[in-house]
Amino acid sequence: MTPPSRTTSVPRNLRTDMPTRAAYSSDASIYRRVPAAVQEPRTVDDIRDALAFARERGWPVVARGGGSSVAGNAIGDGLIIDTSRHFNRIISIDPAARTAVIEPGVVCDQLRAAAALHGLTYGPDPSTHSRCTVGGMVANNACGSHSVAYGTAADNLVDVTLMLADGREVLITEQGCSDPDLHHALTALQAENAELIAAELGRFPRQVSGYGLHYLASNMAQAVAGSEGTLGIITRLTVRLVTQPAHTALAVLSFDSVFDAARAAVHARLPGVGTIEGMGGDLLDALRTRHGQENAGRELPGGTAAGGWLYCETGGATPEEARALAADVIARTSPTDAVIVEDPARVRALWSIREAAAGLVTRLPDGSEAWPNWEDSAVPPEHLADYLRDLYALMARHGLRGIPFGHFGEGCVHVRISFDFATQKGVATFHRFMEEAATLVSSYGGSLSGEHGDGRARSALLGHMYSPAMRALFEQFKLIFDAERLFNPGVLVWADPVTEGLRMDAGQRSLAITPVHRFSDDGSLINAVNRCVGVSACRSMDNAMCPTFQLTGDEVHSTRGRARILSEMFRGETVSVSDAADALDLCLSCKACASECPVNVDMATHKAEVLHHRYQGRLRPRSHYVMGWLPLAGHLLHRIPGLPRLLNTLLNLPGMSRLVARMGGLDPARPLIRFAPQSLRKWDAGRARARDGDTVVLWPDSFNATLDTSPARAAVEVLERLGFQIIIPREFVCCGLTWHSTGQLNTARRVLERSARVLRPYLDQGLTVVGLEPSCTVMLSHEATELSADPDVARLAELITPFAEVVSPRLTEMSATLPRSPLHVLTQVHCHERSLGHPGIARELLDALGITEEQISTGCCGLAGNWGFEDGHADMSYQLGERELFPRVRETQGTVVADGFSCRTQIEQGTDTRARHIAEVLRDILADPAS
Incomplete structure (x- = not known):
């Protein structure tokens, strides 16, 4: 392609800044391509303008949806057109025809929710259904767990509109193509090669590799499915919708081995069976290494003795019919154990194990890494058990390991494998394995890909599966649509080698950064960043991760986007430490990713490390000093009698608060916090205290000790009523959280270790240390031991216990003698507690007392400690509160x-409502149980 002269103006929503380009440098694959630009179109004309712009510059063009491709289909070194952010309208739904007309950026769950209003759904449902786009699903011919009932994306495609390289849109339907020349070329290609196509294509449902030329004879639109963006840009789709069974049941079957599960799967293929999903026992071993998942899978039949499971969902017109079919499945498959589940909550909990697999199995049970690339092979279902056994033998010969899961009912198996990309020997082993695996799957009449497409992962291996004549036919098909070879070069035809452009190559380690934290990933920040395989759970709208992505829809502000930026930073080529720190500015450090990311990417800790290294030996932003050193400032302030009251009075003077905020690098749109008139320590020194009972230490965190002491005073009263004797350390102690979140890690470590030494006499006695502030409690129990190897810090981490956990046993026992409380509460669980704590204990306690509780589901409140006070953050901070928290608080009639x-x-600054600590609620109940 010879680029014409550059006359086209810059198209709308084109981004060329380095952080954005870095965020799009990979998808969920092992490959890397840094694009020249990214466009987020709003209209068809935007796409047309971008194509003209790219052609002038000789840029290749790649369309991208949710970027959840594990085969490297959604990356390129030219122009990326991301339709997910703005080009995502559901144009119409026709319930009578059971069709929907949509733009390609519509997320699968978005379409399913809209269709559900008409009693319909979109059939394909890959495990990434909460964030993958329908355009991307069609491009890869994705399927999902219900494919035995509803088929692939191709089977559910009515028509598709493509924009070609010259800006023309062509409509491709069942009958043909709106462009006469294209229509003639396609019909001629099919007619002249019908015998070859029939011999090599369409042999079983999950044969997704290559182009779907077998569809040309029956439905030309379906031939576009699985073309992986190599023909043009999808601008509109009409997809088929389906009705769901009136009632369903889930049969979960256990087997001695994953091979037994694979062999049984084919016998479960009965009318009315919607899913036949399989997984190996090692998946649960990997899941149990995650925080809070130590007992995962306990509800599965067979327990830890099982080596494999099948999930078979059955449907029927009545519950009895669905149950009867589930029982029939069990009878036909002869499992070692089985259970039939109908309760929706329990069904959802069981499915969450399987759906998390794509991310979970990137870490093997021993913590070692496993990667995609041979994660999507498929064979006719009757051959699956034998193929899977041979695949494991092949892995063993190369010293590799992996955990299997997948759509066993259709012969498709996903497995992430322990490839070593850090050494030349490891890459050579990877290459040999890929070649031999392609030979193996082809020997069973199988497909390199069963639903993800071939991408950069497997396109170069298509010669193992198809004849030279068929591969020449693929090239001819490509050129009919894209004679300039503009779209997604290197994929399917004229393919990139499988070892070209690996994301984890040696170049990634050009910038050496020694982390302060003691990362479990071999002590390496690079390895910790590489935890992000890119499955894009952080782009979902139905969890607490990632708040700023949910608000902006910007890939840069997703956990994955941030990880990709850091990955590029380590190369030292394009992204500097300063660039990375700026790109992380909107990370709230809410810790949601530390638990909700399937591989526990902890972006809050990564951000702290980047800030530490950016400002080491340099002048910091003023807000880092003001907010980072607030704990010590508050403690010293309260040592001067009357000074807190005087300061609060001065801050109430007209304009003074805004002036102080500007001087301190804070956002003047947010009111400043006030200091408590009397510190917790001074209050404690002047009161009569209990002299007997079990002794506990109350951790005097800076928030409860110097800013708002009401919760701490209430906690003391509750603890003493329950028979505890309270010690509050007189000296300054702090967990170091504010220094940590602003990247002042050496200071955070010194403060933490000094505080642990202050508590050493109590630690020596093994006294429980009661934590009131969730962020401090989590800091002490988790980050503290990553930050410091001090044995006193380790002991403090063991002994720090949340307030609710300390009082729960005694209050629960006492609840039998108390009147049932009529109280209704709305709870905002602190984001750190939600992620790394145990909020269920407080919920159980409230329930024991008869208190009706509802919880905010969106996670972080939006203030996020110092983040919401920093200059430029207040507006977004309030917007985050308006997602759910503020409206629910305004509407509630309870506490x-x-x-x-x-x-x-x-809550107070956003709604003028004073929220209460649970200690205050419990104090009032104990003071007046009848109220």
Whole structure:
């Protein structure tokens, strides 16, 4: 292609800044391509303008949806056109025809939710259904767990509109193509090669590799499915919708081995069976290594003795019919154990194990890494068990391991494998394995890909599966649509080698950064960043991760986008440490990713490390000093009698608060916090205290000790009523959280270790240390031991216990003698507690007392400690509160409970409502049980 002269103006929504380009440098694959630009179109004309712009510059063009491709289909070194952010309208739904007309950026779950209003759904449902786009699903011919009932994306495609390289749109339907020349070329290609196509294509449903030329004879639109963006840009789709069974049941079957599960799967293929999903026992071993998942899978039949499972969903017109079919499946497959589940919550919990697999199995049970690339092979279902056994033998010969899962009912198996990309020997082994695996699957009449497409992962291996004549036919098909070879070069035809452009190659380690934290990933920040395989759970709208992505829809502000930026930073080529720190500016450090990311990417800790290295030996932003050193400032302030009251009075003077905010690098749009008139320590020194009972130490965190002491005073009263004797350390102690979140890690470590030494006499006695502020409690129990190897810090981490956990046993026992409380509460669980704590204990306690509780589901309140006070953040901070928290608080007639100081501050500043700590609620109940 010879680029014409550059006359086209810059198209709308084109982004060429380095952080954006870095964020799009990979998808969910092992490959890397840094694009020249990214466009987020709003209209068809935007796409047309971008194509003209790219052609002038000789840029290849790749369309991208949710970027969840594990085969490297959604990356390129030219122009990326991301339709997910703005080009995502559901144009119409026709319930009578059971069709929907949509733009390609519509997310699968978005379409399913809209169709559900008409009693319909979109059949294909890959495990990434909460964030993958329908355009991307069609491009890869994705399927999902219900494919035995509803088929692939191709089977559910009515028509598709493609924009070609010259800006023309062509409509391709069942009958043919709206462009006469294209229509003639396609019909001629099919007619002249009908015998070859019939011999090599369409042999079984999951034969997705290559182009779907077998569809040309029956439905030309379906031939576009699985073309992986190599023909043009999808601008509109009409897809088929289906009705779901009136009632369903889930039969979960256990087997001695994953091979037995694979062999049984074919016998479960009965009318009315919607899913036949399989997984190996090692998946649960990997899941149990995650925080809070130590007992995962306990509800599965067979327990830890099982080596494999099948998930078979059955449908029927009545519950009895669905149950009867489930029982028939069990009878036909002869499992070692089985259970039939109908309760929706229990069904959802069981499915969550399987759906998390794509991310979970990137870490093997021993913590070692496993990667995609041979994760999507498929064979006719009757051959699956034998193929799977041979695949494991092949892995063993190369010293590799992996955990299987997948759509066993259709012969498709996903497995992430322990490839070593850090050494030349490891890459050579990877290459040999890929070649031999392609030979193996082809020997069973199988397909390199069963639903993800070939991409950069497997396109170069298509010669193992198809004849030279068929591969020449693929090239001819490509050129009919894209004679300039503009779209997604290197994929399917004229393919890139499988070892070209690996994301984890040696170049990634050009920038050496020694982390302060003791990362479990061999002590390496690079390895910790590489945890992000890119399955894009952080782009979902139905969890707490990632708040700023959910608000902006910007890939840069997803956990994955941030990880990709850091990955590029380590190359030292394009992204500097300063660039990375700027790109991380909107990370709230809410810790949601530390638990909700399937591989526990902890972006808050990564951000702290980047800030530490950016400002090491340099002048910091003023807000880092003001907010980072607030704990010590508050402690010193309270040592001067009357000074807190005087300061609060001065801050109430007209304009003074805004002036102080500007001077301190804070956002003047947010009110400043106030200091408590009397510190917790001074209050404690002047009161009569209990002299007997079990002794506990109350951790005097800076928020409860110097800013708002009401919760701490209430906690003391509750603890003493329950028979505890309270010690509050007189000296300054702090977990170091504010220094940590602003990247002042050496100071955070010194403060933490000094505080642990202050508590050493109590630690020596093994006294419980009661934590009131969730962010501090989590800091002490988790990050503290990553930050410091001090044995006193380790002991403090063992002994720090959340307030609710300390009082729960005694209060629960006492609840039998108390009247049932009529109280209704709305709870904002602190984001750190939600992620790394145990919020269920507080919920169980409230329930024991008869208190009706509802919880905010969106996670972080939006203030996020110092983040919401920093200059330029206030507006977004309030917008985050308006997602759910503020409206629910305004509507509630009950008490608002928020244990986090930040949460209470955000609620008060956003709604004029004073939220209460659970200690205050419990104090009032104990003081007047009948109220």
